[in-house]
Amino acid sequence: MSLTIDNTTWKDEYCLGNLDVDKEHKKIFSLAQKTLELQEEKDEEVIKNELKRIIDELGFYVATHYLIEQEFLETQQYPYVKEHTQLHKQAVKALNEFIANLGNLSIAEVQEQLCDLIEIHFLNHILYEDSKYTAWENSLDSYQKSFHWDESFEINDEAFDKRNKELFTLAQEAFQEAPCCGSRDEKIRKMVNYVYDYMKIHFREEEALMKEYNYPHLAKHLLRHRNIIKQMNRLVVQLPNSDTAYFEKQLANLLEATFIYHVMDEDQNFRKWIKEAQ
Numbered sequence: 001m002s003l004t005i006d007n008t009t010w011k012d013e014y015c016l017g018n019l020d021v022d023k024e025h026k027k028i029f030s031l032a033q034k035t036l037e038l039q040e041e042k043d044e045e046v047i048k049n050e051l052k053r054i055i056d057e058l059g060f061y062v063a064t065h066y067l068i069e070q071e072f073l074e075t076q077q078y079p080y081v082k083e084h085t086q087l088h089k090q091a092v093k094a095l096n097e098f099i100a101n102l103g104n105l106s107i108a109e110v111q112e113q114l115c116d117l118i119e120i121h122f123l124n125h126i127l128y129e130d131s132k133y134t135a136w137e138n139s140l141d142s143y144q145k146s147f148h149w150d151e152s153f154e155i156n157d158e159a160f161d162k163r164n165k166e167l168f169t170l171a172q173e174a175f176q177e178a179p180c181c182g183s184r185d186e187k188i189r190k191m192v193n194y195v196y197d198y199m200k201i202h203f204r205e206e207e208a209l210m211k212e213y214n215y216p217h218l219a220k221h222l223l224r225h226r227n228i229i230k231q232m233n234r235l236v237v238q239l240p241n242s243d244t245a246y247f248e249k250q251l252a253n254l255l256e257a258t259f260i261y262h263v264m265d266e267d268q269n270f271r272k273w274i275k276e277a278q
Contacts (some may be wrong), residue, residue, distance in 0.1 A: 002119040002220070007265055008032040014126055016133055018072050024065040025130070028122045031057055035114055037060075040114045044107065051110055055099065058122075062092050078133055087129055093123040122229070128258060131238070134247035148172070153263060155271045157209060164263050170194055173258050174252035184244050191251055192236060195259070199229055206267070213277070215270060224266055228258055 010029040031054055038054075041047050066088040073081045083199045098117055102110060149168040156162045174191060208228045210218045235254055239247055 002030055002114045002184070003036040003123075004265060004269075005033075005036070007119070007123060007261070008036055013182075014131070016130060017137075021065075021069050021072055024061065024068065025126050028059070028061065028118070031061075032118050032123055035111070035118055038111065047111075049105055051107070051114065055102075058095060058118075059099070061122075062088070062095060066092075073105075073133060078136060080132065080136075084129060084132075087125060090183065091125065091134065094121050102119060106276060109188070127261070128254065131253055132250055136246055137255050153268065155267070155274060160209065162200070163198065163205075164267070166194075167202075167259055167263065171252070171255040173253050174248075184248055188239075188244070188248055188251060191255070192239075195232060195255070198259075199225075199232065203229075210270060214272060215273060217269065217273075221266060221270070224262065228262065231258055266268075 008029055010026050014025060016025075022031065034050070038047060038050055041050070066085075070081060070085055070088070073084060091243075094117060098113060149165050155166060170191060173187075185189070197258055205224070207218070207222060208219060215221070231254060235247075235250055242250075
């Protein structure tokens with residue numbers, strides 16, 4: 001499953017500074033936790049009733065919260081409201097398609113697809129897309145990110161672990177404010193080049209390693225890689241028309257919210273599977 005205790009736990013750093021918006025965001029994390037906990041339930045009738053309630057609440061959320069959030073972003077004169085609203089529409093479409101297909105799914109398939117839906121269109125939206133507003137509003141140094149490499153992230157493959165360690169070092173550098181425009185341009189160039197090299201080399205090596213071990217969740221992991229590449233491409237396309245300082249913050253946020261999360265969560269699932277299989 002794509003949901004874990006870690007990625008369904010609300011953290012104060014996700015707050016946007018609007019009580020109504022943050023309250024609704026906390027509800028999504030609560031729904032995600034309930035969806036995760038439902039995996040342990042054995043009573044089929046209880047599962048059906050709880051799934052229906054969760055889906056109904058998601059429907060209410062998209063019908064009310066998105067309007068509140070969009071109005072808040074507009075009042076703050078956030079320059080990317082149009083793009084943000086489009087993502088809301090995509091989430092609504094994904095939820096409606098999921099609901100329309102419920103009659104063709106088993107209970108297990110409903111649970112699995114609901115987990116993916118909540119993670120991709122709701123949790124990730126809060127962690128990455130909504131946090132772009134915070135990046136636009138605040139200085140880079142104000143984030144004070146404290147993540148660091150830990151030996152527990154290693155999977156005992158030297159080249160694999162070395163590349164991930166380098167990623168953590170780069171991500172920490174990303175949250176250090178560049179002193180001037182020239183330095184900022186050089187910093188961005190360095191980071192963009194490294195990230196594309198990382199995606200090209202590390203993703204390929206990681207996928208090959210997973211195939212070698214016959215990892216049962218390889219297809220889902222490949223999808224995660226494709227989504228990360230899409231997010232990076234979408235960000236880089238904005239560079240020519242973006243304020244450099246804002247792009248710097250967006251890039252740092254992408255590194256932390258997407259790449260670091262991928263290593264700390266998704267790659268750790270693979271590590272745990274290897275350990276249990278041996």
